[in-house]
Amino acid sequence: MEAEMIGDLEGMLAGLVAKPEYHIWGSGADTGPKGYDSIRQYYVDLLAVRRGVLEYAIERIVLDDDSVVTEGTIRAFQPGAVAKAFGYRVDELDATYLVTYRALIVWPFDLVGDLIGEDGYGSINPDNFVKVDGKDLPDAYVSLFDKSEYVSIGL
Numbered sequence: 001m002e003a004e005m006i007g008d009l010e011g012m013l014a015g016l017v018a019k020p021e022y023h024i025w026g027s028g029a030d031t032g033p034k035g036y037d038s039i040r041q042y043y044v045d046l047l048a049v050r051r052g053v054l055e056y057a058i059e060r061i062v063l064d065d066d067s068v069v070t071e072g073t074i075r076a077f078q079p080g081a082v083a084k085a086f087g088y089r090v091d092e093l094d095a096t097y098l099v100t101y102r103a104l105i106v107w108p109f110d111l112v113g114d115l116i117g118e119d120g121y122g123s124i125n126p127d128n129f130v131k132v133d134g135k136d137l138p139d140a141y142v143s144l145f146d147k148s149e150y151v152s153i154g155l
Helices: 002-006 009-013 036-049 080-086 147-153
Strands: 016-026 054-063 067-079 096-108 115-132
Antiparallel strands (some): 067 096, 096 115
């Protein structure tokens, strides 16, 4: 998660097995990428839209011999266009929103501790967001954008 926040692509891929699989479940369908190249592209796309500045307030952790399960609420800063594409009913595309959603993630590991993938289950309320005034945006988020893009995030 730290690698996602600072935009470290190689850090996000470190520790994956050779043939990882991500399962992202929502609305009854798995939309997760499969295979190293697809997962790498998933992260390239995630970095391109800059939605990695988030807080995952984990309320429950469950462990077994092969996996870690985390459950909690994610709050993430998202540009308006990204929030809309994610399913939120935002009204201004040139603004930033703090969106909130529930997530349960199963993190399966192999015998040497490499990540096999992610099995994520999420649920959003399309009205669970707050528009964030530009002066209140955190530096970690603003630093992901070039000054020429500031208008697109409400600065």
